[in-house]
Amino acid sequence: MKLEEHAAKSVVLRPAGAPIGNARLCASPEEVAEAIRAVGPAVVKAQVPSGKRGKAGGIKVADTPEEGAEVAKTILGMTIGGDVVARVLVEEKAAIAREFYAAVLIDVANRSPLVLFSTEGGMDIEEVALDRPDAIRRHVVDVLEGFGEPEARAMLRGLDLGSAEAGVVDMLARLYRIFRERDAELVEINPLAELKDGRVVALDCKFVGDDASRDLQPEIAAAATPDKQTELERRGAEAGLKFIQLDGNVGVLANGAGLTMTTMDVINHAGGRPANFLEIGGEAYTKAEVALDLVLSNPGVKSLVVNFCGAFARTDVMAEGVVKAWETLKPDVPVFFSIHGTGEDEAVALVRDRLGLEPYDLMEDAVKAAVEAAQ
């Protein structure tokens, strides 16, 4: 679950008491002009889930309502990272003294929360990280101990923050509370600005929430940017299946994410291109019928690989679903099976008796046949 800047600020930062700028969300040049009349000179920022908005030209300064309307005309409708800009955030122009970087995220390798801080915030933070890793302070948190102001102060020791120190300490402690209480994978402030009047303010915010915590965080789930989906992907999601439409011509139906990715890899290795990713692992193995319907509805599909290796998933149940769907849809694309593992004998018998097909012993051979058939 990703929040755009405006949602991250209003749903996450503001309720946590983190200082943010005065801003309005606008959808037209007229609204932008009106907002600038209210807040004064402002920064007009495209609202899209992807980063690098500044480099894409999606962030511009406007000092007057007229300028705001002009700037809005160029930004609204622009495509950034595949998203069309439908709304801009108009935020009062801040008198920035320094730009910092702050983030709290899950450090997968350490299985711990990680707090990051740098005095060199701004658009080039990734280059800073690569060229001068020492310019970024890292604090791995013991989640049972937590991270508050004393830990933040210790982490910042030796940095010349001057009068900004108290504000930074306060912000880091708040970000950590947000991270824990709002089930974040990442909460990132870049830039975290020290203003000329001494205040420390979050000028941007990126928030990634944990999909597994959707039910625990209904407010975030409601505010999250919907995933970009094709019609088929939306149908898949409705059926509880993770389906990703690709531009290849060999359809893939396999169980488990690992085996599905592998089937796609082997298709590529054999010189073909997969038409989809489709995960029917875990309990979803009972949904083979609707899954096959999805795969076959993809207009690019010229042949199909069905690759089952049952561990938890029962191949007989999956084969039953596939055979049923096949008999209903009567597709005219060739299909190539490889079936092993739990329920194998019954599954192979089903495919043989009802579809008159002989499963391949090696998945590599089934894939090769499917790639050839698609050409």
Place this chain on the structure above:
Amino acid sequence: MIYRSGQKVLVQGITGKQGTFWSQKMMEMGTSVVAGVNPKRAGETHLGVPVFASAVEATKQIPCDLSVIFVPPMLARDAIVDAIDAGVGCVVVLTEHIPAQHVLEIHARAKRAGCRIVGPNTAGIVTPGEGFVGIMPGHNQNIFKPGHIGVISRSGSLGTLICLNLTRAGLGQSAFLGIGGDPMIGTTTRDALEALDRDERTHAIAMIGEIGGTMEEEAAEYARTMKKPIASFIAGRSSPPDKKMGHAGAIVTGGRGGYASKREALEQAGVRVVDTPHEIALALQGVYA
């Protein structure tokens, strides 16, 4: 982490549909399932073993070496903490989609208590000829056969396919270690590699990785020091990279985690990296030829 016959297993969530089905399969293969947990069914007997209100209650009566978690995501943290408090040495967590903040707490508690977590989102562990813990077809002798190849896999389905290929190639397995498909797992590829390196029965290793995270790169650092031959397949070469974590993700991983980085790290460590699953068996057959 390698199951040995006689090790006593507690099943948390034993009375559910999957808990019941797989406990039966484990018992059929000879795994010593000695007790179960369901707070609402304490005092009953299920599949011939006593059911307790908690892992702590269970281990007061019956000491257990491992616990396996068949508990839904929102209840999994409490169940695992219960197992850790009960002093069980190893907890095999099958549950998928446990909230990440809960997973952070689970790992922190396990670390303090010196408890090994396998998973979350693992299909389990199998020692052919001895027993299995989890949701693997460990009892299927067409797939698992005793032998000398140690298999490490994040995925249950792909791991099963690898073991099947090995068995058909005449190569039995010393152990299958399913370490789990979640990003934050308690037993890493490197931990599993170290365990198989120490295991006398293991002569060679099949290491099945996946793109994402840096576990394969970390395992490569250890592989460099090993004498046992290793063949590896890394799934996800043709999958698009996950860009979700943006700047912070790039800062933390520093460009590692993709297919090329993993393959290069492993090959530099002397690991034979192959392009399709079947080539794992062929590569390891070559070791014995």
